[in-house]
Amino acid sequence: MSEQALRFLTNLLGIYSPSGKEQDAANFLEYEMKKMGFEVGKDAIGNVIGVVGEGEPVILLCGHMDTVAGHLPLRIEEGKIYARGAVDAKGPLAAMIIAAVAAFKEPGFKGEILVASVVEEEATSRGVKHLITQGIKADYAIFGEPSGVENITIGYKGQIQLKIVCKTETGHSSTPWMYDNALEKAYELWEQIKIASSYPSLDPSASPYNAVTACLVKVVGGRATSVVPFEVEMNLDVRVPIQFSTAQVFEQITKIITKYQGANPKISVKASVQDTVEPFEVNKASPLVHVLSSSVRKVLNKPATLLHKTGTGDMNILGKAMNLPIVTYGPGDSHLDHTLDEHIDVSEYLDAIAVYKETLLRLSELYHNRTENQKSI
Numbered sequence: 001m002s003e004q005a006l007r008f009l010t011n012l013l014g015i016y017s018p019s020g021k022e023q024d025a026a027n028f029l030e031y032e033m034k035k036m037g038f039e040v041g042k043d044a045i046g047n048v049i050g051v052v053g054e055g056e057p058v059i060l061l062c063g064h065m066d067t068v069a070g071h072l073p074l075r076i077e078e079g080k081i082y083a084r085g086a087v088d089a090k091g092p093l094a095a096m097i098i099a100a101v102a103a104f105k106e107p108g109f110k111g112e113i114l115v116a117s118v119v120e121e122e123a124t125s126r127g128v129k130h131l132i133t134q135g136i137k138a139d140y141a142i143f144g145e146p147s148g149v150e151n152i153t154i155g156y157k158g159q160i161q162l163k164i165v166c167k168t169e170t171g172h173s174s175t176p177w178m179y180d181n182a183l184e185k186a187y188e189l190w191e192q193i194k195i196a197s198s199y200p201s202l203d204p205s206a207s208p209y210n211a212v213t214a215c216l217v218k219v220v221g222g223r224a225t226s227v228v229p230f231e232v233e234m235n236l237d238v239r240v241p242i243q244f245s246t247a248q249v250f251e252q253i254t255k256i257i258t259k260y261q262g263a264n265p266k267i268s269v270k271a272s273v274q275d276t277v278e279p280f281e282v283n284k285a286s287p288l289v290h291v292l293s294s295s296v297r298k299v300l301n302k303p304a305t306l307l308h309k310t311g312t313g314d315m316n317i318l319g320k321a322m323n324l325p326i327v328t329y330g331p332g333d334s335h336l337d338h339t340l341d342e343h344i345d346v347s348e349y350l351d352a353i354a355v356y357k358e359t360l361l362r363l364s365e366l367y368h369n370r371t372e373n374q375k376s377i
Contacts, residue, residue, distance in 0.1 A: 002350055005098045005349070005350065005353055008032060008094055008097070008098060009081065009091065009095075010076070010083075011028065011032075012025065012028060012029070012065075012085075013074050013081065013083035013084075013085055014074050014083070016067075016071050017067060017085070018067055018068065018069040018122075019066040019068070019069075019121070020066070020119075020123065022046055022065050022066050022119045022120075025065045025066075026046050026119075029048045029050075029065065029097075033048070033050040033097060033115070037052060038050035039051045039052070043131075043134065044130070045119060045126060045127065045130050046119045046127075047116060047117065047119055048065070048116075048117040049115070049116055049117075050097070050100075050114075050115040050116075050117075051112060051114050052100055052101060052115075053104050053109065053112045054111075054112050055110060055111055056110075056112070056139065056367060057111045057112075057139035057364065057367040058111065058137060058138045058140075059111060059112070059113050059114065059140050059360060059363055060114045060116065060136070060140070061099075061113065061114070061115045061356070062116045062128065062143050062144065062314070063092055063093030063115075063116070063117055063118070063143070063144035063145075063330075064089055064119070064120075064121035064122070064127065064128075064144075064314070065090065065119065066123070066127075067084045067085040067090070067122060068338045070084060070338075071084055072084040072340065072342060079345060079346050079347060081346060081349075082341075082342065082343040083342065084342060086336075086342050086343050087146045087331075087333060087334065087336045087337055087342050088122075088145070088146060088332070088336075089144055089145050089330065089332075091330065091332050092144030092145060092146060092332065092352065093144050094349075095330065095331060095349055095352040095356055096115060096142070096144050096330075096356055097115055097117075098353050099352075099353045099354075099360065100113040100356075103356075103364075106357075106361055108361065108364070109360070109361055109364050110364050110368055111363075111364045111367065113360060114138060116128075116131055118131065118314070121314055124275075125314055128314040128317050128318060129317060132317070132318070132321045138324060139363075140288050140324065140325050140326075140363055141318060141319075141322065141327075142288075142292070142326070142328070142329055142356070142359070143313065143314055143318065143327070143328045143329075144328075144329070145330050145334070146330050146331065146332030146333060146334040146337065147330055148331070148332070148334075149296075149348045149351045149352050149355065150296060150305060151305045151306070152289065152292055152293060152296070152306055152328075153308075153313075153315070153327065153328035153329065154281060154284055154306050154327055155209070155242060155279075155281030155282070155309065156279065156281075156308075156312050156313045156315060156316050157209065157239045157240055157309070157310055157312055158239070158240035158244075158245075158246050158276070158278045158280070158312060158316060159238065159240065159246075159275075159312040160236075160237075160273060160276050161235070161236075161237060161273070161274040161276070162235070162236040162238055162250075162253070162274065163233060163234070163271070163272050163273075163274055164186070164233070164234045164235075164236065164270070164271045164272075165233050165234075165269070165270045166185055166189065166234070166267060166268065167232075167267070167268040167269075168180040168181070168228075168229075168231075168267055168268075169230065169266065170227055170229070171227075172228070173225070173226050173228050174226070176228055180264070180266055181229055182228075182230050182232040182267075183219075183222060183229040184229075185232075186221065186232040186234055187219075188260075190216050190234060193214055193236070193253060193256050193257075208310045209241060209242075209308040209310055210241045210242075210243070212238065212239065212249055213238070213310075214236050214237070214253075215236065215239075216234060216235075216236055217235050218233075218235040219232065219233070219235075220233045221233065235274075238250075238253070239310060239311075240278075240279050242279040242280070242281045245278060245279075246273075246278055250273060253271065257269050277312050277316050279312075279316065280315060280316040280319040280320055282319065282325060282326060282327055287325065287366060288325035288327055288363070289306070289327060291363055291366060292304070292327060292355070292359050295355050295358035295359040295362060298358055299351060299354045299355045299358060300351060309334075315327070315328045329355075329356075330352060331344060331345075331348040331351070332344045332348065
């Protein structure tokens with residue numbers, strides 16, 4: 001199986017598929033998964049959906065086939081595969097597909113494994129949002145992202161993508177004392193948001209998962225070298241911990257803006273939310289977490305570590321919408337995401353396949369044991 005698994009991954013990594021341009025990767029997955037025994041099809045927006053098995057439980061394995069832009073030449077050196085998407089997240093996706101087939105072929109497996117390879121995770125999460133609108137159902141779900149083969153991600157922070165537009169009166173730049181400079185005022189407002197956005201007052205460096213954090217990611221302003229800037233657009237990336245909703249944090253930011261405007265009546269400030277994702281955390285006592293942790297221990301002979309991450313993932317969207325046990329798990333070091341050094345260890349990729357397979361078998365067994373016990377009561 002290892003040779004087939006490596007060939008499948010390297011062929012997938014050889015297809016450049018940045019967000020919005022996943023068609024070649026989708027065609028490859030559809031063709032290869034049919035050969036493996038999946039019933040496969042594409043939905044209206046290009047997600048590739050494969051099914052093996054039937055009945056209950058339904059176990060959803062969801063990964064994304066898109067990558068960030070920026071091609072990296074595929075190469076294999078010293079047991080490592082270098083390529084864009086090796087970690088984020090074609091490595092986990094390929095491992096899930098191979099594991100699904102291996103588990104299905106085991107005599108004791110009962111149930112349906114649904115593998116969804118979605119589009120545009122790196123951009124708009126369009127793929128996973130479309131799955132939800134189609135009414136996808138499952139008893140358990142695992143999202144394939146790099147957690148490290150020894151780790152299981154059980155929580156992600158939420159996110160607010162915020163646009164703030166500041167406008168002032170303008171004049172000639174030779175008399176800057178006569179006008180409010182929109183660039184300067186916008187940055188002044190940003191400084192207040194940055195300081196006050198820790199809600200309540202928490203030290204992000206001491207407890208980053210539990211703190212509200214804001215990052216200024218883009219500033220556009222200024223029209224000419226002889227004109228005092230009169231309109232500025234700022235984009236903020238605000239991350240929201242599990243104890244708050246995005247609405248609560250946005251309300252706090254709105255209060256900061258209102259107070260600033262009160263002190264600066266000549267400045268117009270408008271804030272608009274471009275997108276939100278709610279924070280999500282699965283109960284660590286969940287049977288899914290227990291089964292996956294046991295599988296890690298069996299395959300690697302060491303205990304699994306449960307992770308809380310300061311980023312935001314499609315797990316948040318699926319978990320909130322579907323209200324089912326869901327975790328994120330996959331091979332690879334997430335610190336290599338989007339870097340020029342992105343690579344995955346072959347041994348870790350193969351170990352992840354074994355962990356996924358063991359988890360699928362144990363979930364099937366757990367579900368049917370529970371069903372039998374309920375019937376006997």
